[in-house]
Amino acid sequence: MKLILASGSPRRAEILRHAGIAFEIRAMGVDESRHPNELPGDYVQRLALAKAQSVVAAERSSKDETLVLGADTIVVAGEDILGKPATRDDAQRMLRRLSGRTHEVHTGLALLRTDRVDQRVMEEITRVEFAPLTDAEIEDHIATGEPFDKAGAYAIQGVGGRYVTRIEGCYFNVMGLPLARLWSLLREFGCEKSILSQNA
Numbered sequence: 546m547k548l549i550l551a552s553g554s555p556r557r558a559e560i561l562r563h564a565g566i567a568f569e570i571r572a573m574g575v576d577e578s579r580h581p582n583e584l585p586g587d588y589v590q591r592l593a594l595a596k597a598q599s600v601v602a603a604e605r606s607s608k609d610e611t612l613v614l615g616a617d618t619i620v621v622a623g624e625d626i627l628g629k630p631a632t633r634d635d636a637q638r639m640l641r642r643l644s645g646r647t648h649e650v651h652t653g654l655a656l657l658r659t660d661r662v663d664q665r666v667m668e669e670i671t672r673v674e675f676a677p678l679t680d681a682e683i684e685d686h687i688a689t690g691e692p693f694d695k696a697g698a699y700a701i702q703g704v705g706g707r708y709v710t711r712i713e714g715c716y717f718n719v720m721g722l723p724l725a726r727l728w729s730l731l732r733e734f735g736c737e738k739s740i741l742s743q744n745a
């Protein structure tokens with residue numbers, strides 16, 4: 546059984562690699578626009594499924610038994626969905642929104658099998674508490690460049706981790722891939738042993 550990660554995220558690849566899971570990367574572009582009034586959970590699950598389906602469509606001619614994993618992660622602060630900041634001002638706004646408050650990280654997971662109609666789609670939520678940030682800390686954080694390819698303008702495993710005072714839920718979910726939930730899905734498909742790497 547082969548596992549394909551339908552994502553170019555180096556953090557998701559790192560989580561899989563460190564967990565001893567063998568995989569290939571095949572990221573396809575999908576429209577990530579949010580539908581009007583779409584709830585966060587519906588949004589991330591729809592995008593995760595769309596990413597996985599785009600790879601499944603490209604793999605239809607393959608004779609290999611293949612699982613495709615799609616994932617999408619957003620940060621939710623109150624009523625606001627925080628994606629990746631496009632500008633410095635955008636990053637400042639996001640970090641001020643998170644400062645001294647608790648936010649949620651939502652990840653949608655989709656696991657599809659190319660040789661049959663089997664699929665699972667689910668959502669994982671982790672609550673993250675941030676310490677109050679000074680203007681100088683926000684500027685220093687932005688100067689590292691870390692915020693610009695991260696939802697919510699921070700990485701818990703990076704510089705942003707020093708501002709996280711508490712989490713409720715899965716740490717790996719904040720990185721973009723809830724590992725325990727994924728392993729549970731792989732077990733549902735009965736393929737958890739077949740996709741382990743040789744070094745695991």
